[in-house]
Amino acid sequence: MLELVDVRSGYDSEEVLHGLSFSVPPGSVVAVVGSNGAGKTTTLKVISGLLGCHHGHVSVDGRRLSGSSTGEAVRAGVAHVPEGRQVFSNMTVRENLVLGAYAARRVSITSRLDAVIDVFPELVPRLGNYAGSLSGGQQQMLVIGRGLMSEPNYLLLDEPSLGLAPLVTKRIFEVVARLRREGKGVLLVEQNGRQALALAQQAFLLERGTITLTGSGEELLADPGVVERYLGVGTSKGSLDRQQDWTAALAGALVDDQAPEPANRRAIRK
Numbered sequence: 001m002l003e004l005v006d007v008r009s010g011y012d013s014e015e016v017l018h019g020l021s022f023s024v025p026p027g028s029v030v031a032v033v034g035s036n037g038a039g040k041t042t043t044l045k046v047i048s049g050l051l052g053c054h055h056g057h058v059s060v061d062g063r064r065l066s067g068s069s070t071g072e073a074v075r076a077g078v079a080h081v082p083e084g085r086q087v088f089s090n091m092t093v094r095e096n097l098v099l100g101a102y103a104a105r106r107v108s109i110t111s112r113l114d115a116v117i118d119v120f121p122e123l124v125p126r127l128g129n130y131a132g133s134l135s136g137g138q139q140q141m142l143v144i145g146r147g148l149m150s151e152p153n154y155l156l157l158d159e160p161s162l163g164l165a166p167l168v169t170k171r172i173f174e175v176v177a178r179l180r181r182e183g184k185g186v187l188l189v190e191q192n193g194r195q196a197l198a199l200a201q202q203a204f205l206l207e208r209g210t211i212t213l214t215g216s217g218e219e220l221l222a223d224p225g226v227v228e229r230y231l232g233v234g235t236s237k238g239s240l241d242r243q244q245d246w247t248a249a250l251a252g253a254l255v256d257d258q259a260p261e262p263a264n265r266r267a268i269r270k
């Protein structure tokens with residue numbers, strides 16, 4: 001079980017998450033919906049250790065994370081797939097994938113590659129190509145595949161279908177369903193709220209850093225207020241821009257724990 005217990009966090013000047021508590025059981029999809037700026041991405045950053053919390057904690061399978069490094073979460077079995085499909089453009093698809101395997105420091109990179117290719121056979125003909133040459137959909141598959149290379153038990157997906165064509169989106173959601181069937185816990189932040197909720201065993205509405213509604217995906221879908229106000233809002237441009245500085249930090253964490261920290265990593269202190 002991935003658990004957040006009364007997590008408060010934010011950035012230098014502002015508390016953004018005001019005491020979040022929820023859990024992601026293995027073999028389930030938990031969806032998060034909420035308007036732009038509600039704190040969805042911030043929640044994922046806290047779980048993966050990109051951002052510290054100044055109150056409360058995150059635990060994975062009963063082990064409390066110190067939140068002091070991104071490598072710690074990866075080793076505990078959490079893979080964060082940030083929004084924005086950030087691949088290393090001038091590395092090949094295979095190199096991008098292999099980068100995701102280093103964190104665990106176990107051998108069997110080949111078998112991990114085989115497992116990822118089994119999930120995304122579309123990548124096979126592109127393994128030797130530069131990642132920058134892939135289509136948006138292929139890049140999304142690649143970043144999810146890179147996350148899977150650490151053999152996570154929990155996957156954090158931030159807006160995986162943003163800007164993708166409906167057929168590719170369908171493919172991504174099929175993969176999410178498959179990963180859940182295989183026993184992974186998936187925390188899914190999605191602008192395609194309807195599809196995410198349709199897939200989710202549990203869901204919650206995040207408003208200004210506070211959970212204001214929880215239920216099954218179906219229950220939230222049946223709530224006219226949720227549908228009217230929060231589904232299909234998309235992500236803000238500013239939010240996408242902000243992702244650029246921490247993808248490198250995440251990737252660095254896959255190699256070792258000495259990744260440079262983004263300037264805003266430190267939690268605010270009150």
Ligand SMILES: Nc1ncnc2c1ncn2[C@@H]1O[C@H](COP(=O)(O)OP(=O)(O)OP(=O)(O)O)[C@@H](O)[C@H]1O
Nearest residue numbers: 011016035036037038039040041042235236239264
């Ligand atoms: N690096 C940052 N520095 C300062 N404030 C930030 C930073 N990143 C996010 N924020 C602020 O934190 C709040 C929550 O942002 P967050 O990106 O978590 O929202 P979100 O729910 O993911 O929104 P979106 O739907 O646009 O992706 C917003 O008020 C935002 O302005």
Ligand SMILES: [Mg+2]
Nearest residue numbers: 040041235239
């Ligand atoms: Mg976001």
